[in-house]
Amino acid sequence: MSRIDLNSDLGESFGQWRMGDDDAMLGLVTSANIACGFHAGDPAGMARTLAAAAEHGVTVGAHVSYPDLVGFGRRPIEIASDELRADVIYQIGALQGMAGAAGTAVRYVKPHGALYHAIAHDRRQADAVIEAIQAADASLVLMTLAGSPLNDWARDAGLATAAEAFADRAYHRDGRLVSRREAGAVLHDVDLVAERMLRLVRHGTLESVEGDEVAIAADSICVHGDSPGAIAMAQAVRERLLAAGVNLRAFVGTGSATSREPA
Template structure:
């Protein structure tokens, strides 16, 4: 049983006049903010604003690094040379850290986004490139990602900390991987289902897969998607439900 769980959400996913997430409201419930660094979403003004809000709420700032894919929101499969990807990861971390430090905080961890997240779960070369980018940025930051991933293997080989995360609002397959978006059961939409999933993961380290199999997932951080309908209210309810179940909600970084 876990005594403490982190709640993370993707924030800063806007660009110019377009805003996808209610960052200010979500910062009242989460303990870690995965902030878009400009490659799949985000711009300097948005990054600065979210970092300032995170510092005000005592929320840890994480760099949500991505393939350079604004048009596809970072969700399109791409083949990027390892040296290029490492440089782009370091660039994104550095850009966000500037605004984090200006707000009186710092970048405390790194989490890949979208297609890069899924690619680094099973591709050792791309995973190693992300880790190389983190090291190039100059600080041994923890890598947030799925258990048993190539990303975590590469990070451990480079002596970087790893943090296992699970998803409160995504479907799981029997092998412990996420159901791909677009397939039945990929995204949970019912509030009661998400609440039960959150407590089960945080307190018991278990989740029920789409085929009914019980899967063991020992996670230190629980992800809530900030772009789903009703995300703000759902995040508040999840935190309340966890506390009621005897789980301490606190940042890992």
């Protein structure tokens, strides 16, 4: 039986500003990437999301970012390596403390936005993030963009990794995501997205915007929680996979983190 993890970026509300429907999404996903306050989120919101994740039995990870609240972490920053290491350690530590108080534990790290895309190919910044995870808790799994050099860099450094694909994003033939600045980068047809994800799980391929087949070896599928119709899309993906006999399961559970082969 095929298996896959469903993850979503949650805990991104800040003060009076509300982002997404965390409660609904936690009923659909198996892993939750929780904002640590640098691109979004605040302590009270982190606590609520962690408690809800624990109630739903959802595995939690630290969604670390550049220090960029105004830009929602989507602006590239040429940050010094020592500063980036410290920022990532700080965010992991903050979420670990909050998670312990909520009766759960942080099991993995998923960088957010511009940082996620930078370390997929920028060796200097990638090394800073890898070193930060090793310093904070070397048992944590690093979630990476499927097919990126970061997978090998992290594994060579001794970290476990989980490769990620995106349900609602278009891909180029070389496996790169289509930039959000380009038309068609974000997919909105829930039936199309659900069928694409079943194809990904069954065959390990997606159709690129150029019309070619692109191989994507993924351990987890991201269903974004902040886009219009996010809940309906996540529900459609979940139902389509379950109907086809796919086992939805977190890539790392409540025990110690371990690596595994892609689903």
